[in-house]
Amino acid sequence: MIKLQAEDFDIGAELAALTGGQHDIGGLAVFVGLVRAEAAGDGAPAAVEAMTLEHYPGMTRKMLAGIERKAQSRWPLSASLILHRYGRLVPGDRIVMAACASSHRHAAFEACQFLMDWLKTEAPFWKLEERQGEARWVEARKSDEAAQKRWEQG
Amino acid sequence: MKLLYFAWVKTRIGLAGEEVTPPAGVATVAQLMTWLAARGPGYAAAFAEPERLRAAVNQDFAGPEIAVSAGDEVAFFPPVTGG
Incomplete structure (x- = not known):
């Protein structure tokens, strides 16, 4: 299931809805990403005060659904969820959630990590950081690309 | 042709x-980027470093050699930073 929303989410309610009524699930792995108050440094004058997530609505949904399908074809998943927020967020806010349910834990853990690694490089989101009133677009990280590539070899 | 711009390209x-x-x-x-870059100073700044840009044609990532035609939706943006 793919969810794109500006609003915050309730982790418990999302997981209950995802797995409700399914009795073949033995493990549920969940990742929740939060906005971090990244400190000053690397040319940045102050800590992050807010972050605005912009995205490309039609393509975001399409890419996230594709990433979820890849995970489903690779692991035996009973249920999966990618929930991503957009709009202006502040440190401590929930930004993304990935959840994978399977009969055993290994598939659930691996698939959840796979979703996040692919999402970082394939989903069309951009982050505008605010530090001391100055806005700056966050650059993509090479380490994220390497994390995604690792799955292509396996 | 419908063009969309995101993040600092916008x-x-x-x-x-x-x-x-x-x-x-x-x-x-690639030819579309060259044509757009000549449309004005803002465009020139946006397309000054093509290697820092990514494109999508009809909502799929597209390299510089991918064909574009009338009726396509073409988007230009920096490398993505989700999650």
Whole structure:
């Protein structure tokens, strides 16, 4: 299931809805990403005060659904969820959630990590950081690309 | 052809998107970028470093050699930073 929303989410309610009524699930792995108050440094004058997530609505949904399908074809998943927020967020806010349910834990853990690694490089989101009133677009990280590539070899 | 701009590409051009009719001879993503770069200072700034840009044609990532034609939705943006 793919969810794109500006609003915050309730982790418990999302997981209950995802797995409700399914009795073949033995493990549920969940990742929740939060906005971090990244400190000053690397040319940045102050800590992050807010972050605005912009995205490309039609393509975001399409890419996230594709990433979820890849995970489903690779692991035996009973249920999966990618929930991503957009709009202006502040440190401590929930930004993304990935959840994978399977009969055993290994598939659930691996698939959840796979979703996040692919999402970082394939989903069309951009982050505008605010530090001391100055806005700056966050650059993509090479380490994220390497994390995604690792799955292509396996 | 419908064009969409995101993140600093949008900021530099000053538009979120527009309808354009490129001349004959603009047949690929790379040729479209060259044509757009000549439309004004904002465009020149946005397309100054093509290697820092990514494109999508009809909502799929597209390299510089991918074909574009009338009726396509073409988006330009920096490398993505989700999650």
